[in-house]
Amino acid sequence: MTSLARSERKADSAAADSSSPSVAARHACRAGVASSTAGVANGFVQGNLAILPEKLAASFHRFCQLNPKPCPIIGMSEVGDPRIPSLGADLDIRTDLPRYRVWRDGEVVEEPTDIMAHWRDDLVAFVIGCSFSFEEALLADDIPIRHIECGVRVPMYRTNIACVSAGPFAGPMVVSMRPLKPADAIRAVQITSRFPSVHGAPVHLGHAHSIGIADIAKPDYGDAVPINDDEIPVFWACGVTPQAVIAAAKLSFAITHAPGLMLVTDLKNKQLAVL
Structure with a gap:
C-alpha cells in the first residue's frame, strides 16, 4: 500500500465512529480476525460479496435484478474503487471481510484474509443482502x-x-x-x-x-x-x-466472501424493514 493510500485510510478511519460495533468489526478483520460474523455487531446489516471484472458487471447486475430473492443488491462500488461510502465511511472492500475466496476458471484457488494482492483497476464489487x-x-x-x-x-x-x-x-x-x-x-x-x-x-x-x-x-x-x-x-x-453461479459459469476470475464470513456495514437492520 502506498504512503498516500495509508494516509487516506487513516483519515477515513478517523472520520468513522471507532466506537461503533460495525466499525470495530471491520477493524478486527483488518487485524486478521477470520471467524463467522453471525451475531457480530448486532443491529447492523451484513452483506455477501461478489467482485467481478467490469466487462461482466452489467450482466451480473442484470442477474441480480432477475433474481432478487437470493441476490438483493445493497451496495456497489465504482470501477476500480475499493470503497463503498453508502455502506461505511472508512470501508475498504479489500480488507474488511474476515476471509475471501479467489476464483479462477470456476474453482476456488485461495482463501486469503485480504485481497490487496488481487485487486485490479477493472474490478467492481457488489454487496448482497444477508439473512443475518x-x-x-x-x-x-x-x-x-x-x-x-x-x-x-x-x-x-x-x-x-x-x-x-x-x-x-x-x-x-x-x-x-x-x-x-x-x-x-x-x-x-x-x-x-x-x-x-x-x-x-x-x-x-x-x-x-x-x-x-x-x-x-x-x-x-x-x-x-x-x-x-x-x-x-x-x-x-x-x-x-x-458462488454456485460463478462455479457453473467457470469464470476466469472472480472474488467472493467465504460463506458465513460477511462484510459488516454501517447500515442498520431496522432501515431495511418494510412496515
Whole structure:
C-alpha cells in the first residue's frame, strides 16, 4: 500500500465512529480476525460479496435484478474503487471481510484474509443482502437460531431451483436453513417477509429432497446443525448463490466472501424493514 493510500485510510478511519460495533468489526478483520460474523455487531446489516471484472458487471447486475430473492443488491462500488461510502465511511472492500475466496476458471484457488494482492483497476464489487439481518428480528421474537446457539456457520445448500439467467450467469439457487418448530416457522415467515432486501420470506419449508437436497446433514457450505423431532427445516434464499453461479459459469476470475464470513456495514437492520 502506498504512503498516500495509508494516509487516506487513516483519515477515513478517523472520520468513522471507532466506537461503533460495525466499525470495530471491520477493524478486527483488518487485524486478521477470520471467524463467522453471525451475531457480530448486532443491529447492523451484513452483506455477501461478489467482485467481478467490469466487462461482466452489467450482466451480473442484470442477474441480480432477475433474481432478487437470493441476490438483493445493497451496495456497489465504482470501477476500480475499493470503497463503498453508502455502506461505511472508512470501508475498504479489500480488507474488511474476515476471509475471501479467489476464483479462477470456476474453482476456488485461495482463501486469503485480504485481497490487496488481487485487486485490479477493472474490478467492481457488489454487496448482497444477508439473512443475518433478519435473524435479529427473529431473535427479538424469541425464535431460536440453531447455528448461533451452536456457535457454527449457518448450513447452506445448492438446490434444484434454477435462477433466471443473464449473460454467462446461470445456475442453481443456494438456500440457508434454520430448523424451527411449526409455530415458530409460521411466525418466521411473517417476520422475514418484512425484509425483502435481505432475502425476505422463506422459499421452502419441510422436505429438503423436494428442492434437490439429498442429505440435509451434509450442507454444501457452512456447518450442519441438529434438527429436533418436533422441528421442520425452513429454507431461505441465500447470498452464496453467486458462488454456485460463478462455479457453473467457470469464470476466469472472480472474488467472493467465504460463506458465513460477511462484510459488516454501517447500515442498520431496522432501515431495511418494510412496515
